[in-house]
Amino acid sequence: MEFMSDMLSGADAGKPSLFEIVAQHKMSELLEPALRHVTSVYAQRYPRYLVRVLNWHEEVYAALMLLVERHYLHNYGGSFTEHFYGTKRVRTRKIGGDGTLTRGDVWRSLVFLVGLPLAKARLDQRYERSSGGEAARLLGGAFAQHNEPDEPAQAGWRGQVQAAWHTAARAFWRYYPHANCAYHLATALYYVAYMFDRTDYNSPWLHLLGLQVRRLSAADYRAMDARGPASSGLTAPANGTVLRAIRNMVARLLTGGLDVLRVALPLSIFFYRFLEWWYRSDFHKRVQQTPIPPAPMPPKPHPDGVDVPADRTLCPLCKAPRTNPAMAPTGYVFCYPCIHRRLVDVGTCPVTLVKADPAAIRKLYADS
Ligand SMILES: [Zn+2]
Structure with missing residues (x-):
């Protein structure tokens, strides 16, 4: 693959290779199961507080990522994993400005970074629950056998609402596998096109947003250093009142916490991977093997x-x-x-x- 990276870097040094992009996407896909695993480990110890968190894991995770991604987009111009791999988002449609993200870019990016995965996870669950398995979701084989409860038809507006709901549910069963297939196909096509330099966007969503992922340059790093510690965008100029001082302190704490995540989130992946290996291999059985007690007298x-x-x-x-x-x-x-x-x-x-x-x-x- 040497010639390929040479070929690509020859064309545009600022464009990350497909391998970096794939690694970055893999990492963001791993974060959710890693955090779920860590939560479930602790939920066994503190079921009173954490079981509820576990039941709403997707939503809690989305809320956390909303905070994290907004922080990284706002301060470093890229999502959490993009920044981790030394890249940032740049506007391709320069309408004034120098390509840095606007407030609107940040919020639109958040819709695709956080909202879309959450919606997809929920829809996948809904489809899987009454169709039977991963394979059915991809191939759409099971929607024909989907058995709807035969509720008695009701009269009046209730009946109309019920009928509309059933029509919508049937359409979902019929078209969701196709939509899902199109989603994966589009992602794959963009990977291929990106690899062969046919597009500057590594995903259809970035194309839609008009944002391109580029490597951070030496100038970017110098600018980050010059700007000093990251801000949450929540601090306000001090005006001597206690309320303002407290608000700024909370904002600073939040910012510090979010910067710590840069280390903590990847660590949780390694922890998850380690646990996965630990329980799959019989290594832990060898360690935990208890000695045979002495024979009874x-x-x-x-x-x-x-x-x-x-x-x-x-x-x-x-x-x-x-x-x-x-x-x-x-x-x-x-x-x-x-x-x-x-x-x-x-x-x-x-x-x-x-x-x-x-x-x-x-x-x-x-x-x-
Ligand atoms: Zn005898």
Whole structure:
């Protein structure tokens, strides 16, 4: 693939290669399951607070990402993962300005960075719940078998609303797989076109927004350093009032927290990947293997019980070599007929005088 990166970098040094773009998209796809996993691990420990968070995971995640992505777009001109890979978004339609993002660009970017994945996740779930699996969502095979509950038709406006709802639901079943397929196809086509330099946009959404992802240049880094610490855009000039001071302090804390995420979010992915490996491999079983406890001590022979012959192949009851050896629950071995008769008649082990049931006699198949 050497020649390909040479070919691409020869054309435009500021244009990230497809491999960087794919890595970046993979990372943003991994963030959600990673955070879900971390939450579910903690939800087992603190179910009272976190189970609700887990049930609304998509929405909570979207709210968090809204905050994070807005911060990164506002301060660094790129989404969180774009900035992580040293790239930023640049306006291709320069209407005045120098290509930096406007407030409108930031909000439109957020719709596609946060809103679209959330909507798609919810629609996928809805489709999957009553169709049966990932394959059906992609191929659309199951919508024909989709069984709607036969509700009795109601009269008046309620009936009309119900009918409209059913029509909409049926259209969803019919067309969602196609829409989904088109979505994936468009993404793939843009990748191919991007690789062969047919387009400057690595996704249809960026094309729609008129934004291009470019590498950060040395000048960009110098400008970031010169500007000092990132701002949340929420701080207001101090005017001596306590309220304003508190507001600025909260804004600064929020900004600091969001900058920490640059390290914390990728770390959560590594943590997730590690846990995944840990539970899939049997490495953790080897580590957690408990040592075998020492064998239990044999019950002591009772002074009033029968003597155990020194020759262990003899039956303590008939003192003859054992025939059909069988073990009482206490661990002593006799002939099966001897011990059975004894337990039925007396109900205690003849050696230890411990209570024993005839049903608990075990036959020895390998007598030594
Ligand atoms: Zn015997």
